[in-house]
Amino acid sequence: METNFASRKNRILAFLLDYLILTIIIVLPIIFFMMNEKNMESALSFSFFAVWLMIGFILYILKDSIKGASIGKWVIGIGIRDEENLERVPSILRLFLRNLLIIIWPIEFLILAANKDKQRLGDRLAHTVVVKVTEVSVWRKIFAIVSLTLISILLFISTILFTIKNTDAYETAITYIEGSEEIIQEAGGIEGYGFIPSGSVQINNGYGESLFTINIKGKEKDVKVRIYLTKTPKSDWKVQEAHYE
CATH class of the missing domain: 3.10.450 (Nuclear Transport Factor 2; Chain: A,)
Structure with missing residues (x-):
């Protein structure tokens, strides 16, 4: 039986959705922080940026910890599975190792595009594959993308307005x-x-x-x-x- 690998298009789409969500989580608190004049004058400002960016990186690495699917993957209907047993969700440690290599994402995308099993380096390191879990309509994908984009824009504008006025x-x-x-x-x-x-x-x-x-x-x-x-x-x-x- 042929493995039903997730398409490269759906994987990239899920990645972009996750990227958008994590950008909201990471960027909005930084905007709040920067718009507070006392914070910007504080010697602790660099420490805040460093710690918050580290938190964002950890969140990204652990994004697939729930049933092998991040929010983006869940929306698209795909998930991470053990390459030897497609019914098994890899351990959190293996999922952690898989996402750790996203720091070299340009290389990861090139390998994903060339690999016949649609595995990137992180998949090969953790012995995982990304497969289609549920059938998702095109309209659900469009709705998810449009909704997240609009929410992001509204949150960004609201944050700017709130911080300026304060x-x-x-x-x-x-x-x-x-x-x-x-x-x-x-x-x-x-x-x-x-x-x-x-x-x-x-x-x-x-x-x-x-x-x-x-x-x-x-x-x-x-x-x-x-x-x-x-x-x-x-x-x-x-x-x-x-x-x-």
Whole structure:
């Protein structure tokens, strides 16, 4: 009986789904960390990055530990099995060894493309194969890809917005706007602010620069304020320029 190996296309698709999921898990906390000015000024920032990246690497290595299938493989309907017994799921140690070689993924993909049994180096090291476990429709694959992509985009945008609005620089900008009689008069009073502010916060060795574009919802008319702030080590943010239209 011929072994029903998972196609290279499905394996690459599962890999991309796993990569997307792990990117969300790893990148979003880093964004939160970087947008906190006190963290970026701390000597522990490098340690945080190193530890969090190591956690992400370990998560990737152990991603197939549940029944030989990661989330991506489960969505696509494929799984890892012992090459001598296709009913047996390899041990966690063998799955660990298999994924360890993903650090040389360009070579792994080349070997996967050339190997007749569709094994990469990690498979050959752990004596495993990837097989089709369940039949999955094309629509399920498309739905999974589109859903994960949209969720990733929404999470990324939400994280950026949340972190920007919680920086000391942004709070200083809002305080300045609410204390500016000129801007308040132009808007006829402030009712609120736009949901999506644009801007950036950059800090290096305690010196910082921030530039925001903040939309004000005024009682008489809406006003767009562009505001530039700076800071020096051990000091608060200060507004240097502010223009509105």
